[in-house]
Amino acid sequence: MDKSGVERRDELKRWQALMNLPVTGTLDEKTKTALYTENYEAYDEIKNPPSKGYWIAINKSRRTLTLYKGSKSQGKYPVTLGTNATPTPSAKAKMQNKHKNPAWGGMGGKYTPVAADDPNNPLGERWMGLRIPGQNGYGIHGNIKPHQIGGYYSNGCIRMFNYDIENYVFPIVPVGAPVWLGTDNELESWGLYQYSRIMKEKPAPKPVEKPVEKSVEDPMMQIEKVNAGELLEF
Template sequence: MVKRLKRLNIFMLLLLLIFPVTVRGEGYIRPNNFMDKSGAEKVAEIKRFQALSNLMVTGGINDMTYKVLYGPNMVVKDVITNPPTSGEWIVINKTKKTLTYYNGTSPMYKFPVAIGSSATPTPSAKAKIANKHVNPAWGGMNGKYQPKAADDPNNPLGERWMGLSIPGHSGYGIHGTIKPGQIGQAVSNGCIRMFNYDIETFIFPRVKVGMPVWMGTDEELESWGVSQIVVEEAPQPVEAVQEPVEVETFQPAELLEF
């Protein structure tokens, strides 16, 4: 029941952020799931809010996050001019550190991710999902680290793995994490990490082998026809609505009575 409610909350937030409710005047607050949270849970929800808002994921209320949170004229837009398919596909934004799951040109989900560090960066590429595994073992990157069994709590892959087919590269994938506090950072060996709940509930069940996955910076994605932006639009003038005037009607017979 709790998972179903959380799943519904995330879905409703995406709808409200992409198709925001028009609210004018003082006291506007964009829908979010972090105002009533504290500690690590609050930070995680701020990261989700930033991903949903096409903001750079930091986990803190910076100036732009504050502006989107309290600005009724801030509009989240995904402009896709050249999708690889009319079906479902994924975009990893390395600048914002987000994963967006599209159906054609329409975003279905947006989540914060961790990407590769400067020493071991996530490659920019038009890739595809090569394989999927539940509760995967980890090989330790060809001897660089100690391998971890599937049920090892120290397995850095978490409970889900989606391998990527990338021209000229191998060993990369999208997976869960045992270090949720690092989501939104450039800290991995090149793979894309997600919150376990996000990948297990929303992404892994839908993904199919062969699905396109585009990975790049803001500039690279824009050159491929993918713009993920948040802009401030001028407020629309509110037209005065005249209330209907109730006119009393009389029957002809009533008019003859004195």
């Protein structure tokens, strides 16, 4: 929160992703609640992870990419997703290929192709192609429009901050790794839950009642309860 300008916006997006919040880059109400609520929690629950190794989940509702190893989150990052006209598909996919400094083909003639290492290459300098049943041409890659991270602006691909993909995702995720792409509801139907909420208060434990000890009177003390006039004198 001590940053300003573009740096503040980008770091806020990263923090929102870390907290399983919808990525907006603004101090919206959900973000304020997470920032200023002491007992706020964010965690993931996975019923049956698709791999014991590294794999990825793309949350289309929150615009986040989570890197997992088995059932443990290894990092969360904000992303750009497809528009309503060119949506990012929902699927259980696989990592098909990986390339450094890729050229861009222009989507089969829709756009002018761009060579590798060209600063106008919309893929940035990393490409991670996806194998999606019945689909082709989709991937996770860098970008040249970081201000769009956290929104729905792409032709269906998943864009990341260049620094994030180059340092945290591309070097680690192997070809063949599972990649899940879906909304909150779709991911939950597959057994992946990404929680972001005020921590539920646990009921206070009931105090343990100690058993009441019955006092055992000393027979010699019974005499103190007898009237003096009733005592026999020997």
